[in-house]
Amino acid sequence: MAAVMIPLDRLRCLSIIAHIDHGKSTLADRILEITGAVEMRDMRAQYLDSMDIERERGITIKAQNVRLNWKDHVISLIDTPGHVDFGYEVSRSLAACEGVILLVDASQGIEAQTLANCYLAMENDLAIVAAVNKIDLPAADPDRVSEEIERVLGIAAEDVLRISAKSGDGVPELLDAVLEQIPAPKGDADAPLQALIFDSYYDPYRGVVSALRVFDGTLSSGARLRFLQANSVYDAEEIGVRLPVPTPVATLGPGEVGYLIAGIKDVGEARVGETVTTNARPGEVLTGYRHPKPMVFCGLYPVEGDEYADLREALEKLRLNDSSFTYEPETSGALGFGFRCGFLGLLHMEIVRERLEREYDLALVATAPNVEYLAHTTSGAVEVVDNPSSLPPLNDVVSIEEPYVTITILTPTEYVGTLMELCQGRRGEMQKMDYLSEERVELVYIVPLGEIVMDFFDQMKSRTKGYASLDYERAGYRESKLVKVDILLNNVPVDAFSSIVHRDKAYEYGKRMVEKLRELIPRQLFDVPIQAAIGGRVIARETVKAKRKDVIAKCYGGDVSRKRKLLDRQKEGKKKMKQIGRVEVPQEAFVAALKLSD
Amino acid sequence: MALGVYVHIPFCAERCDYCDFATWTDRGHLIGEYVEACVVDLRRRMTASAPRATSVFFGGGTPSLIPARGLARILEAIEREDVAEVTVECNPDSVDPEQLAIYRAAGVNRLSFGVQSMQEHVLAELGRTHDPAGVEYAVRLARDAGFEHLNLDLIYGSPCESVDDWRRTLDETLALAPDHVSAYALTVEPGTPLGRDVASGGRSAPDDDDQADKYEIADDVLRAAGFDWYEISNWARPGGECRHNLLYWEQGDYLAVGAAAHGHEDGRRWWNVRTPERYIAAIRSAESPEAGEELLDSTTREEEALLLAVRTRGGVPIPKHAEALVTDLIGEGLVEPDADRLILTQRGRLLASDVTTRLLVALSVPASRSAPAAALLVRSSSPLPPSEVALGRLDC
Numbered sequence: 006m007a008a009v010m011i012p013l014d015r016l017r018c019l020s021i022i023a024h025i026d027h028g029k030s031t032l033a034d035r036i037l038e039i040t041g042a043v044e045m046r047d048m049r050a051q052y053l054d055s056m057d058i059e060r061e062r063g064i065t066i067k068a069q070n071v072r073l074n075w076k077d078h079v080i081s082l083i084d085t086p087g088h089v090d091f092g093y094e095v096s097r098s099l100a101a102c103e104g105v106i107l108l109v110d111a112s113q114g115i116e117a118q119t120l121a122n123c124y125l126a127m128e129n130d131l132a133i134v135a136a137v138n139k140i141d142l143p144a145a146d147p148d149r150v151s152e153e154i155e156r157v158l159g160i161a162a163e164d165v166l167r168i169s170a171k172s173g174d175g176v177p178e179l180l181d182a183v184l185e186q187i188p189a190p191k192g193d194a195d196a197p198l199q200a201l202i203f204d205s206y207y208d209p210y211r212g213v214v215s216a217l218r219v220f221d222g223t224l225s226s227g228a229r230l231r232f233l234q235a236n237s238v239y240d241a242e243e244i245g246v247r248l249p250v251p252t253p254v255a256t257l258g259p260g261e262v263g264y265l266i267a268g269i270k271d272v273g274e275a276r277v278g279e280t281v282t283t284n285a286r287p288g289e290v291l292t293g294y295r296h297p298k299p300m301v302f303c304g305l306y307p308v309e310g311d312e313y314a315d316l317r318e319a320l321e322k323l324r325l326n327d328s329s330f331t332y333e334p335e336t337s338g339a340l341g342f343g344f345r346c347g348f349l350g351l352l353h354m355e356i357v358r359e360r361l362e363r364e365y366d367l368a369l370v371a372t373a374p375n376v377e378y379l380a381h382t383t384s385g386a387v388e389v390v391d392n393p394s395s396l397p398p399l400n401d402v403v404s405i406e407e408p409y410v411t412i413t414i415l416t417p418t419e420y421v422g423t424l425m426e427l428c429q430g431r432r433g434e435m436q437k438m439d440y441l442s443e444e445r446v447e448l449v450y451i452v453p454l455g456e457i458v459m460d461f462f463d464q465m466k467s468r469t470k471g472y473a474s475l476d477y478e479r480a481g482y483r484e485s486k487l488v489k490v491d492i493l494l495n496n497v498p499v500d501a502f503s504s505i506v507h508r509d510k511a512y513e514y515g516k517r518m519v520e521k522l523r524e525l526i527p528r529q530l531f532d533v534p535i536q537a538a539i540g541g542r543v544i545a546r547e548t549v550k551a552k553r554k555d556v557i558a559k560c561y562g563g564d565v566s567r568k569r570k571l572l573d574r575q576k577e578g579k580k581k582m583k584q585i586g587r588v589e590v591p592q593e594a595f596v597a598a599l600k601l602s603d
Numbered sequence: 604m605a606l607g608v609y610v611h612i613p614f615c616a617e618r619c620d621y622c623d624f625a626t627w628t629d630r631g632h633l634i635g636e637y638v639e640a641c642v643v644d645l646r647r648r649m650t651a652s653a654p655r656a657t658s659v660f661f662g663g664g665t666p667s668l669i670p671a672r673g674l675a676r677i678l679e680a681i682e683r684e685d686v687a688e689v690t691v692e693c694n695p696d697s698v699d700p701e702q703l704a705i706y707r708a709a710g711v712n713r714l715s716f717g718v719q720s721m722q723e724h725v726l727a728e729l730g731r732t733h734d735p736a737g738v739e740y741a742v743r744l745a746r747d748a749g750f751e752h753l754n755l756d757l758i759y760g761s762p763c764e765s766v767d768d769w770r771r772t773l774d775e776t777l778a779l780a781p782d783h784v785s786a787y788a789l790t791v792e793p794g795t796p797l798g799r800d801v802a803s804g805g806r807s808a809p810d811d812d813d814q815a816d817k818y819e820i821a822d823d824v825l826r827a828a829g830f831d832w833y834e835i836s837n838w839a840r841p842g843g844e845c846r847h848n849l850l851y852w853e854q855g856d857y858l859a860v861g862a863a864a865h866g867h868e869d870g871r872r873w874w875n876v877r878t879p880e881r882y883i884a885a886i887r888s889a890e891s892p893e894a895g896e897e898l899l900d901s902t903t904r905e906e907e908a909l910l911l912a913v914r915t916r917g918g919v920p921i922p923k924h925a926e927a928l929v930t931d932l933i934g935e936g937l938v939e940p941d942a943d944r945l946i947l948t949q950r951g952r953l954l955a956s957d958v959t960t961r962l963l964v965a966l967s968v969p970a971s972r973s974a975p976a977a978a979l980l981v982r983s984s985s986p987l988p989p990s991e992v993a994l995g996r997l998d999c
Contacts, residue, residue, distance in 0.1 A: 530935055530954065553815035556955040558787040558836055560914060562609060562851045563865035565907060566872060566897060572910055576960040576967075 011079055014189045016260040018081045018218060019134075020098050022123060023108035024116035024474065028138040032108060032170035033071075033084060039176055040073040040080075042248060070204075070216050070262050071249040075180045081218075081262035083203065085122075090350030092478070093295055095122055097203040097277045100293055101218035101262065104132035104187030106179065107154070111137040111145035111167070114153050114445060116474035117415040123158055132187045133158070136166040136179055149444075157441050190220075192259020197288035198222030198230075200257075202265075202279040205272045207325040211243075213269035216262070217281060222288060224257040229284040230267060234294055235274045238284050239267035273328040297329035299347025300408070300479070301354055301458050302391045304335060304372040304501060305361070306343030308583055308592065312367060313342045319365035320344060323357065330357050335392065339499040339585045340370055345392055348374075351458060370583050372501045372595050376455045379406040379482060394500035396489050399540050405505075406482040407453050411436065414448040414465065416473035421446050423468045431456035432485075432507060451480055455505070490515050490544075492522070493536040497586050501595055516545040518597065525594040528552030533588050605657045607850045607857035608681050610641060611864040612666040612674075613879050616697065620730035620800075621758070623792035625863035625877055626664040633879050638673035640886040641860050645680040648858055656683035656858075658847035660690045667693035671702040675709035677860075683710075688846045690715055690754075695741040696733040703748035713752035713845070714745050715783075720758065721775040722768045728761050729789075730796070735775065742779045752843065754783035759821065760814035761789045762807045769817045773824045782843030786821045787836050788814045815953050822949055833916040835952050852911045854904070862892075870899045909966065910959050918946035925965040932958060 023029035036042075073080045085098040099105065105126045109115050115123075126133060135154050137147045151162040166182060168175030204216040217224075224230075228241045243266040245253040257263045269275050278294040307316045320332045331347040348354040354374060361367050378390040381403045390396050396405075412433075416424055418440070425448070428435070433450035440446055452461075457477070465473050488511050492502035502522075506514045515537030522535050526549050533549040560568045582589035614634060615626045659681055666674060678689065690713040691706060706714075720726050721735045738755075745753060755776050759769050776784060789809045791801050800806035822832060830838040834852060837845070850857055859866030862882040865874045873896040876882050885892040899907065912919045921929060921943055929945065932938045937951035937958050951958055 530937075530957065552811065552954070552957075553950075554788070554811040554818070554953045555957045556788075556835060556953055558790045560852075560911065561848070562607075562857055562859075562867060563863075563874070565851070565865075565867075565911070569903070569907055569910060572956060572959055572963065573906075575956060576963045579960050579964060 010194060010256070010258045011261070013192065013260050015078050016081070016190055017078060017104070017183060017187050018083065018102045018190060018260060018262055019104045019106060019183060019187055020083045020085045020102050021106045021108055022085065022119055022126065023138075024110070024113070024119045027108055027110040027113065027116075027119075028170045029084070029108055032106075032138065032168075032176070033082065035170050035173050035176050036073065036082065036180065037071065037249065039173060039180070040075050042071060042073050070247060070264075072246045072262065076184065078184055079261075080180070080183065083216075083218075083262065090348075090353040092121075092476075093297060093349075094204070094277050096125055096293065097201065099126055099129055099131060100291075101201055101203045102131060103190055104134065104183070106183065107133050107135040107158075107160075108170075109135070109137050109150055109154060111140050111147045111150050112142060113472075114150050115157060115415070115441075117413050117447075117476040118474055120157065120415060120447075121413065121476040127158075133160060134166070134179065134182050134186050135160045135164065136168050136175070138168055138170050140167045141169040141172060141174070153442050153445065190260030192219070192221045194223050194258045196221040197286045198224055198282045199288040199291060200224055200265075200281040201291050202275055202281060203277055205275045205277065205328075207272055211266050213267070213272050213275050213325075215265045215267075215269075215275045215279075215281075217257075217265055218262045219257050219259055220291070221259055222283070223259075224263075224265070224281070226253070226255050230265075231282050231284045231287055232275060233280040233282060233287070233290045234276065235279060237274055239269055239274075242266045242268050271325050271328075273324070276328055297349065299329075299331050299349060300376065300454060301348045301350055301374045302345060302377060303348075303354060303374045304337060304340065304343050304370075304392065305332075305346050305358065306337065306340040306370045306372075306501075306583075308368040308370055308581055310341050315365070316344065316361070316367055316369070319361050319367060320346075322365075323360060327357070329353070337394070337500050339501045340372075340583065343370075347377075347391065351462070368581055368592075370501075370592050370595050373504065373597070374458045375505065376408050376453075376458060378487070378505060381405070390505075393489055393503040393505045396503075396505060399488075404484050405487045407455055407485050407487060407505075409451050409480040409483050410454045410457065410477040411480045412450050412452055412457065412475060412477040414450075414473050414475055415441070416446055416448065416469055417444055418446050420469040420473060421448065424448060424465065424473060427461070427464055427468060428452060431461060453483075453485065453507075454479075488539050490518070491538045492518060493534075493538060493543075494522075494526075494590070495533050495586055495588050496536075498538075499585055502597075511539055512544050515539075519545045519547040521597045522594060523547040523549055525597055526588065526590055529588060531587070604654055605846075605850055605855050606654045607658045607660065607847050607855060608645075608656045608683075609847075609857055609859055609861075609864050609866070610659070610661045610666075610677055611859075611861035611875075612661060612664040612669055613637075613862045614668050615663065615665045616668060616694070617730070617732050618796075620728075620796040621789060621792065623795050623798075624664065627879065630879055633883065634669050634673065636883050637861075637879050638669065638676060640883045641677045642680045643886050644860055644892060645677065648860075649680065649682050653682070656681050656687055658688040658690075658850060659683060660692075660847045662692050664692075665694050665697060666691050667697045667702070671705035671709075674711075675705055678709045678711070688713055688752075690752075690845065690847060692717065693741070694733065695738045698741050698744055700744055700748065703744055703750070707748050707750070712750070713754070714750050715754040715756060715785075716741060716745075718755045718757055718776060720761075720764065720768070721772040722764065725761055725764045725768055725772070728763045729758060739779065742781075752783070753779075753781040754785060754845065755779065755781045757784065757786040757821075758789050759786055759817040760809040762809060764817075766813075766816060766820070769820060770824070773821060777824070777828050782840045783845060784825060784830060784838045785836055786818075786825075786838070788818065818953055819949060822952075831916070832952070835914045835947075835955055849915075852915050854908055854911065870904055872897050872899065905966075906963060909962060913945075913947065913959050913962065914952075914955055916946065918944040919962070921945055922962060922966060925962075928961060928965045932961070 021029050070083045083098050085095045137150045140147050147167050151165040154160050154165055155162040166179050199221040200217045200219045202215045202217045205213050208214050226241055226244050230241055231238050243253050244263055245251050246263045280291040282288040307313055329349050332344040335345040358371050375393055380388045380390050382397055382401050428450045431452050433452040435450055437449035486508040487505050488508050490504050490506055490511050491498050519535045519537050531551050535547045536543045537545040557568055613626045615628050618628055689711045691711050692715045695716050718738050719729055791798050791808055801808045825838045832838050833844050856868045859875055862879045863877045873893045875892045876894045882892050938945040939948055
């Protein structure tokens with residue numbers, strides 16, 4: 006492994022910015038194939054999306070990177086997470102690049118999140134090579150989409166390339182444009198080392214594997230390294246590049262992207278945004294590091310109480326891989342021992358929950374997601390409330406603050422009315438409405454985060470037939486008139502069902518919540534009253550009538566296997582029910598609030 | 604030792620809207636060959652060393668639709684005890700005196716009529732072709748032919764049936780003096796005309812509370828008339844219980860003859876190919892007509908023993924190490940202890956699946972968190988899963 010430095014002018018580092026389904030993974034596949042990085046016969050669809058959940062959902066959660074050769078140049082392609090919850094990770098991936106490929110579906114046009122990421126790229130002075138994709142589809146309108154790109158981003162429509170990632174048409178030209186338009190990196194191989202970690206994951210055999218970009222200095226195999234944010238020291242056990250097969254190298258110089266294995270056991274020690282330098286001759290900290298801060302919280306409980314230890318172990322292991330979620334033990338009167346978990350957003354929450362259930366074989370109850378409130382109490386203290394049931398009693402609370410976000414929605418003009426109605430219904434205040442073109446509008450609102458964690462995204466999608474897209478960022482805390490609505494099941498308050506809602510919406514919320522629960526809770530052997538209450542005052546009531554019949558009519562010789570399976574399924578279903586007092590409650594009831602349609 | 608023989612006759616004149624059994628209305632031309640195939644199959648199976656049959660059941664389909672002499676030929680091929688119970692399922696509108704005389708002479712000693720309802724509009728909604736007068740006529744013919752053991756099958760709870768309709772059906776059924784009554788809650792099975800109509804919203808589904816009311820009425824009325832329940836959906840006068848039925852519920856052995864029939868022998872369950880064509884072809888080419896089998900391990904057999912026995916008047920042994928559950932079940936009025944057994948109450952019979960699953964959960968070893976399917980060995984050379992083949996039962 007001779008240390009051969011590639012001349013800086015032969016290097017390029019870039020990311021692809023695209024909306025979900027606009028063909029980023031297909032383009033990455035095609036580039037791998039055209040540059041010869043992956044033989045055709047080894048090609049599997051969406052090579053870089055390696056996690057099962059990523060393939061199933063068609064999104065990228067963990068950033069991957071790959072080194073390619075194109076016309077005597079070395080291109081490092083950094084794949085960015087493709088979801089609104091992972092904005093910070095995207096920003097760090099972009100920080101590792103000199104340019105981006107903006108990929109837009111030729112029939113869909115540019116979407117909110119793509120726009121947000123493009124603005125981010127522009128703020129970081131990255132070069133943008135724009136391309137419209139899927140030009141071979143019948144609905145493609147590359148002229149219109151190119152003009153939209155010109156109007157919104159100021160990239161001349163005539164400079165927008167036209168490609169089909171699926172067939173490969175235009176992809177070589179796109180790679181040529183990358184060499185021409187994206188600047189080569191700058192850096193000094195002899196300066197103190199400065200390398201940026203833009204992704205880390207935990208490998209059970211190798212420990213933490215980090216993806217990083219060297220800006221200055223030289224990263225050498227075996228070197229003693231200092232992690233400036235974590236303030237820790239590790240030895241570089243192995244460094245290498247992905248071709249995409251991981252291939253060890255002796256050194257990585259300025260402008261190079263590769264991986265680092267340093268015997269680290271916890272991804273929290275090698276977080277996204279971390280600066281790696283040498284212990285002997287430390288460089289400066291790179292700017293832009295942010296400690297991930299969860300925005301959405303929920304309780305996770307094992308259905309079976311005796312799986313609590315298994316859940317804790319699973320959370321510990323998962324956190325080795327994902328340092329952006331948090332968990333703390335909590336106890337619920339209804340659900341027993343569990344954990345209050347914090348996530349970057351709703352998708353992140355779903356992914357963590359799904360991985361716990363799938364990879365660790367746990368049956369879990371997840372409570373409805375909520376945000377973090379600040380309660381100002383009569384004693385002058387400020388309590389951070391990340392669980393509605395822990396809100397101090399009404400009499401002790403002077404005021405409550407809740408987090409707000411600025412949301413940006415890009416939508417076809419015809420849906421502006423229904424989206425304004427949706428945003429106003431969620432206590433949103435309009436900040437801006439811009440016509441990007443005759444057909445497309447940008448809406449900007451400030452909205453309480455608590456109003457969008459429920460079902461805002463689904464509502465937006467259904468009201469616009471999927472054509473609108475959303476991006477959001479934090480906008481601080483504001484005081485609101487909030488109350489806690491409790492739910493009583495069989496006359497006993499169930500803490501896991503408590504919610505904090507705006508005073509003006511509490512009655513309607515309580516009424517719909519008990520109606521929804523009546524639908525979701527199966528009939529039991531006795532009548533089950535369901536009530537919504539504010540501070541002991543009942544505001545809504547429904548009853549699940551006792552069931553009288555639950556029997557298979559016929560069971561004879563030819564039926565026995567079938568009936569046994571039927572009863573086995575019923576038995577398994579029963580095991581998945583959470584016993585609350587005498588009432589059996591299905592798991593999905595705990596997120597009933599998510600399903601309250603407008 | 605008891606041995607049952609189930610013979611499946613997969614032919615019908617019309618298909619009832621609720622029926623999900625293996626039966627065809629357009630294969631009448633196969634009846635002759637089918638009868639011969641059953642006879643050949645039986646000769647191969649009923650070897651000299653095999654025990655004699657203690658019960659025979661012709662189910663369907665509509666066994667009374669095939670020529671009586673054909674049915675007699677099949678019966679002749681079954682070596683059986685002198686006192687064996689021999690039942691034939693009949694449609695009220697497909698019996699005549701000559702046919703019943705041939706049955707009688709061949710050794711049939713029990714008839715089971717698919718009455719379903721004694722109300723015309725209810726029969727029409729169920730898609731049945733006979734009328735109440737036809738039932739009375741058929742029963743009279745059966746009496747004239749000398750049949751003492753008669754079962755009348757009823758279905759309750761179709762949405763057009765009022766509580767009074769159901770009471771009248773019960774009264775008129777009892778007036779025919781059967782010694783056995785089966786009463787089934789109308790069940791919507793996917794894939795049937797009824798199932799499709801309910802799924803599409805064209806017809807309403809039966810109402811659980813209405814069916815519960817009607818079950819209680821049936822149990823009360825039948826009991827007052829001298830019947831007692833011996834299985835959730837079956838009532839008999841003393842001595843009128845169907846022995847072939849009991850064999851199923853006691854996990855006894857029974858041979859399967861005919862298309863789609865299910866057999867059981869000491870923990871091995873098998874099922875025949877589903878269509879009459881394939882059954883005939885298999886027998887002709889001297890191949891086994893079996894399409895698949897499952898070997899029940901001891902856990903699965905125990906589970907089956909429980910789920911079958913709990914449905915019967917004999918009940919289940921009081922489970923050990925589940926005192927809390929037993930106390931709950933008794934306290935909730937679902938079961939009554941009788942010596943060392945638990946017997947379902949009337950309320951418990953209506954909630955039998957609830958009781959069964961609770962007992963199964965309590966009895967299952969803690970380690971059995973995995974899918975119960977892992978407890979079996981299933982081989983199937985047929986593309987049809989066993990769940991689609993719902994035969995080998997009685998009293999359709």
